[in-house]
């Protein structure tokens with residue numbers, strides 16, 4: 001069968017890509033055998049995970065040679081993220097593993113001394129081949145696209161890859177890298193079009209409809225052509241196009257969070273607690289009423305995507321009671337959400353080794369894999385991260401390779417592993433009252449006038465406190481391979497008093513991976529405060545969005561007015 005083929009080696013979420021292609025009205029066939037590659041009329045290669053494991057999979061499955069032949073045959077090819085990187089000669093991520101060598105150059109690690117790494121979030125892509133060429137590829141001036149990677153191809157003007165291949169560059173902090181390449185029928189993006197909202201869907205559309213491909217002859221002709229400036233239009237062909245100077249246009253992310261659980265009637269609902277208590281005040285003996293019901297998970301996720309959320313997080317807040325693999329409703333929520341939501345999806349709750357009722361052990365890696373295949377881009381680990389950090393310190397500050405963080409990061413990449421932290425503030429009179437913990441000055445004095453506090457890690461949705469502080473946790477998790485911290489606060493959750501800025505600042509300073517501030521947003525100004533005062537990469541809210549008290553649009557407009565870069569709401 002000919003047509004559009006997808007080269008998937010099973011390393012992550014390709015469901016969103018398949019859904020986006022289908023949404024555009026095309027059928028897509030998975031490559032099952034090396035011979036399928038040469039049957040394709042158009043081939044998409046969405047690389048996920050580490051460079052070394054991607055290349056090793058290509059070689060062991062017998063895909064590498066037919067892939068090179070396919071590319072040489074000049075049939076339309078689109079590589080995404082690691083799918084683009086594998087076309088280069090090699091990567092510092094896996095120095096001993098050669099790349100396909102189609103494009104000269106090497107993939108290198110971002111410098112994390114000046115910015116958070118991975119580069120995770122929305123950024124622009126500036127064309128250096130000319131606006132017309134970028135437009136042919138569905139790329140739009142000033143639109144932002146979703147990136148998630150720690151390694152990139154530095155843009156080096158004058159280098160062969162830059163001259164012949166680079167279509168766009170992107171600046172992250174002080175570094176400029178190649179964010180897309182195009183030559184003949186090869187088109188690759190470092191960003192994820194399938195996760196870049198409608199802007200990204202347009203990029204896929206251009207490739208699928210054939211606009212992107214112009215053929216090598218036309219390409220060479222254009223590259224050697226004298227300056228052609230079409231009067232009255234922006235149409236300028238390379239090489240006369242003078243690119244604008246690069247600029248860091250990385251945006252802060254606004255994340256909508258959906259705490260999900262079954263209510264007493266057994267329906268899966270989005271709920272929301274105050275300080276983690278999700279029940280209404282009731283008339284029962286315990287004073288507790290029903291689980292608060294704020295809507296249906298798939299519908300709310302879609303609403304937030306349409307309203308401009310940059311990312312959506314589902315937290316299965318009672319998963320510690322069940323085996324998540326038996327939790328088919330949550331998997332179904334992801335599958336259905338990924339049909340209509342084209343921004344990154346994170347799923348948390350129950351990511352750990354689990355034993356199902358018939359005694360069968362499912363390692364955390366298998367649990368996570370099931371979620372990735374169902375449409376998740378990242379998994380968020382809560383309780384299990386606390387246990388892993390405790391073990392890390394018991395072993396003298398190292399992992400043993402068996403934790404969920406390590407196994408999932410190894411297989412799917414650090415960027416796919418988020419740590420959800422549920423800290424509780426413990427007030428003390430002086431740092432010497434908690435000598436084994438990281439004590440800071442409290443923002444407000446405690447109930448008995450205490451001036452200091454430390455933040456205790458909890459497990460099982462805040463039900464149990466552990467002898468570990470948040471700083472110890474995040475440092476251990478970063479060392480074990482986590483790619484991002486989702487920093488909640490049990491004290492601020494649902495209170496609408498603003499984020500715990502002291503806590504967030506303290507964590508932001510301790511680590512170099514991105515931090516999502518969470519808990520307590522009650523007004524658009526709270527987002528401005530947390531971005532300006534702590535420098536976090538993202539801010540999350542739940543209650544104010546569910547109850548429509550503060551629209552996402554207002555949050556973004558307020559940020560813009562305060563010179564905080566945010567992604568424009570897609571149309």
Ligand code: 1PR
Pocket residue numbers: 257258259272273275276277278315316317318319320348349350351380381382383384420421422459460461462488489492493494495496518519520521540541542543544
């Ligand atoms: O321990 O790996 O099974 O993960 C359980 C996950 O469920 C953790 O991520 C934990 O944070 C979450 N969780 C467990 N119980 C609750 C609860 O509320 N009873 N939700 C819970 C935590 C906190 C935030 C919330 C923000 C923003 N929810 O995610 O959405 O505080 O709220 P706001 O903007 O309304 O203030 P595991």
